[in-house]
Amino acid sequence: MRNSPRWSNGSVNCRLEWRPSRLLQTVLIVLGVLAAVSVLASEMPRLFAWPVAIASFGYGLWQARSEGRRCRPVFWFPGNGRPPTVDGAPMVDARLHWRGSLAFLRWRDRAGGRWRHAAWWPDTLPAAQRRELRLAAGDGEAGRHRRDRAP
Known part of the structure; x- marks a missing residue:
């Protein structure tokens, strides 16, 4: 019998509204x-x-x-291997790249197959949301100290 409560439900998700920097x-x-x-x-x-x-x-x-004046799409990263969405439409071949505290996202839209992109600057994505995005997008570098974790 387990007495301690479960602290995580196993799903990592992140909802971000892009806004201009x-x-x-x-x-x-x-x-x-x-x-x-x-x-x-x-x-x-x-x-x-x-x-x-x-x-x-x-x-x-x-x-x-x-x-x-650019439009403000809403991004949803459900985690657990499910495809991310932008404004309710699934993103195909989504890639998230980090350059310090800048986040760059590239994806293909399903309708036309065109490449789209979004960038989050430090003033639009606070540190807590950056961490949440790293975890939900499945970034292997989400933990700062890889030496502290077991292989």
Whole structure:
């Protein structure tokens, strides 16, 4: 007879709503400003430099605005070998890659077979949700100290 309660139900799942990163939007605006300043600092004739500088700054603003207006899909990683879904549609060949605290997801949509992608920046995915995503996606590196675990 077992007296201790069961702490886990055996399923690892994760529900994430993607949202645009304010950090990325800020970086895009700063890059537009730096591009404009670099054009003005170059030896390009002023007659051509000002329109190029204004266009590069405007392009940076446009990129930041379009990033902020992207649709907000909901991702569901049910774990236990079941396929993940995005907005209720199953993802085919989903791959999750990590670069530090950045998470990159690539998958094929079932309807057209086109590759789709999503990226979570540190300001959109807190540490607790990053851990939850690593566990639900089946990442073998979910534990920080692999030496501490038995083979």
